[in-house]
Amino acid sequence: MRYFFLILCFIFLGCEKETPKFKEYYFDLENFKNPSTYEYENLTNPEETQYWRFSSNEKTNKLTTKTYNSKFEQIELFEEIFTTEGSRLVLYQPIENKIKVKTKVNQGELDVYKWSDLSPYKYSVTYFDKNYGQTIFEKEREFISVDSILIMSKKYECLKFKGNYSFIFKEENQKYNFYQYSYYVKNYGFVRYERFYPDGESSILELTKIYSEKEWTELKNKNLSRE
Numbered sequence: 509m510r511y512f513f514l515i516l517c518f519i520f521l522g523c524e525k526e527t528p529k530f531k532e533y534y535f536d537l538e539n540f541k542n543p544s545t546y547e548y549e550n551l552t553n554p555e556e557t558q559y560w561r562f563s564s565n566e567k568t569n570k571l572t573t574k575t576y577n578s579k580f581e582q583i584e585l586f587e588e589i590f591t592t593e594g595s596r597l598v599l600y601q602p603i604e605n606k607i608k609v610k611t612k613v614n615q616g617e618l619d620v621y622k623w624s625d626l627s628p629y630k631y632s633v634t635y636f637d638k639n640y641g642q643t644i645f646e647k648e649r650e651f652i653s654v655d656s657i658l659i660m661s662k663k664y665e666c667l668k669f670k671g672n673y674s675f676i677f678k679e680e681n682q683k684y685n686f687y688q689y690s691y692y693v694k695n696y697g698f699v700r701y702e703r704f705y706p707d708g709e710s711s712i713l714e715l716t717k718i719y720s721e722k723e724w725t726e727l728k729n730k731n732l733s734r735e
Contacts, residue, residue, distance in 0.1 A: 535697035594622035
C-alpha cells in the first residue's frame with residue numbers, strides 16, 4: 509500500500525509540473541500601475557511596427573491597452589478585466605482616421621485569456637463597417653504547447669497559443685479569416701506573434717524594447733514634432 513501511494517504522488521507531481529500556470533505568463537496588473545509602453549517591431553515590415561501602452565487599475569482589476577502605429581497615431585483601444593477565471597473583454601475599439609469605431613461586446617463571448625483552460629475560448633464584438641456594413645469580429649484562442657523563445661537577446665520559456673481571427677460581414681454574407689501563433693513569457697506577457705493570411709502573406713511582430721511613461725512621452729512628442 510505504501511508503494512501505491514508513492515506512485516500516486518509521483519503521478520500527481522508529474523502532472524503538476526507539466527501543466528503550466530497560465531496566469532504567470534500573462535500581463536501582470538502590478539507591472540502597469542505606472543504605465544509603460546512595449547515596442548513591437550514588425551520584422552517583416554518595419555513600417556508596421558506598433559507601440560502598446562499599458563496602464564492598470566488594481567482597484568477595478570482592469571488593464572487598458574492603447575495601440576499606436578509607427579507614425580504614433582492611436583489605432584486601437586482595448587480594455588479587459590481580470591477575474592478569478594481569467595481576463596474578460598470590457599471594450600475593444602478600432603480607431604480609423606482618429607475616429608473611434610463604436611462597437612458592442614457580444615455577451616457570452618468575452619474570454620480574452622483564461623488562467624487554466626486547455627479548451628478553445630473566444631471573444632467577439634459587433635460594429636458597423638463603412639464598407640461592409642454590420643460586422644462581427646471574433647478571436648478564438650487555443651493553447652498549443654510550452655516552448656522556448658529568444659526575446660531581447662535572452663532565452664525564455666514561453667506558452668504558445670494559436671489564435672483564429674474572423675471578420676463576418678453580415679450584409680455581404682462573407683467571411684474573412686486568418687490565424688496566428690502568439691507567445692507569452694513570465695514578467696512580460698505577450699512578446700511575439702507569427703500571423704498568416706489566406707493569400708499566403710505573413711507577418712511577425714516581436715517585443716524589442718520597453719519604455720517608461722516619461723521615455724514614451726518624449727519619444728512620441730519628438731516624432732510628432734517632425735511632421
